[in-house]
Amino acid sequence: MPRPAAVRAPAVVRFDNLTLGYNRHPAVHHLRGEVAAGSLLAVVGPNGAGKSTLLKGIAGELRPLQGRIELHGVHRRQIAYLTQQATLDISFPIIVHDFVAMGLWREMGAFAGLNRARRQRIAQAIDDVGLSGLETRPIGSLSGGQLQRALFARVMLQDAPLVLLDEPYGAIDAASVRDLAALVRQWHTQGRTVIAVLHDLEHVRQEYPETLLLAREVIARGDTAGVLSDTNLEHARAIAEGRGDDPHAAVCRSDREGA
Template sequence: MKRDTDVPALRLENLTLGYDRHPAVHHLSCDIASGALVAIVGPNGAGKSTLLKALTGELSPLQGTFRLKAGREGVAYLPQQSEMDRSFPVCVFDMVAMGLWRDIGAFGGLRRSQAARVHAALAAVGLSGFEARQIGALSGGQLQRARFARMMLQDASLLLLDEPFNAIDTRTIEDLVAIVLGWHAEGRTILAVLHDLELVRRHFPECLLLAREPVGFGPTAEVLTSERLAIARRLASDFDDAARVCQRQPERETA
């Protein structure tokens, strides 16, 4: 995939998000360059997952706007694994093949070339031979590999990953990080909600630090300082969940 860095992949302008008029993210403004690899970090309840839900269209802004260069069709979203119903009776092959739904429709069958793409995606994540296994029989790491394979087939230019490495084994984390870095090398734009700050420092060149409001955005080494992390913890602990939607305040200086 060829990089096009002239137009931002994502532009956020005074974006405020919330539930039942209670704000969860305040006045977020930044440009995410095409081909960027960005970690979204912050304390629990800082609004990280809320931001991704808004970008997928699940949540409407309370204030402000965002613009997607690729449009909705160019976005692939990996929600937290805990949101998936593992009791649903579907085999690994069929679950991964759902990544082709834009090509085949809700009731279409797979052509031979499309089935070959599913097998290739499973091989790429180390799940060859698991095609007939029910998803409920998979370990957490195996299921996450299958979900990455499904995402591969969506062939999106903007990838949104919500805690993609949570509660899985170290080997699987290493393998999936390598896949993410491969997507980045192809020129895709990647936003990932992460908790492991050392992993962020090793692999993610840019970082957005949230604590219900932006604390910093820019090069990871400049954002993940002890001072900014302390500010984020304080803002998260002081936040009033019952607060009304506020008016725009002067923007906090970011990296």
């Protein structure tokens, strides 16, 4: 008997001729396609390729210049979005416990208190990322790796079906990368959809089955081994440096958002 065809997971995010940018200048343009529920997708590309811009669009922080982003089976309030550390104000006087507890904000609202069950969840998340004993430390006193662990703990408390990670391993120690990558694998095993902007291509090859290669346009999308070919990577670099055939390159070179 013939083997039954594999059932394709439904789309959780769909891009319909999507263009995103700043001050009417495209940073990423004419994206089409979808991300299936339960995907573990890496987004890679040269600096200025539009990677962080794409996450901002999915999260609803940036409105499309053209086209649209459709979410299926998930509301934007159900998205966990881990931004780059550089966007955080670590001088704000907040301790680790309270910083992590912010992951419960959408669940609790502005006025609900932390009952015993929620305090236990916060303690468990802090323990899961290896920060037990540092609950009363100000976040400004943490190392880069410790701060990233606290951010991951906050994401864990959101219990979101769609997780967006923007450079989750930037400027942190190898032990933190290893531990946090294990958490990402766990989220994937649980059926969550994870979309991560990453620079370390070897890490992508080892951990991410699917990859989207951007250079303000889609260079390639699919199986990671095929996407990260020398030919595709050189094409992306050429477009980023203005040597390719991207009609928006001249405009975008002066408007790169840094990711």
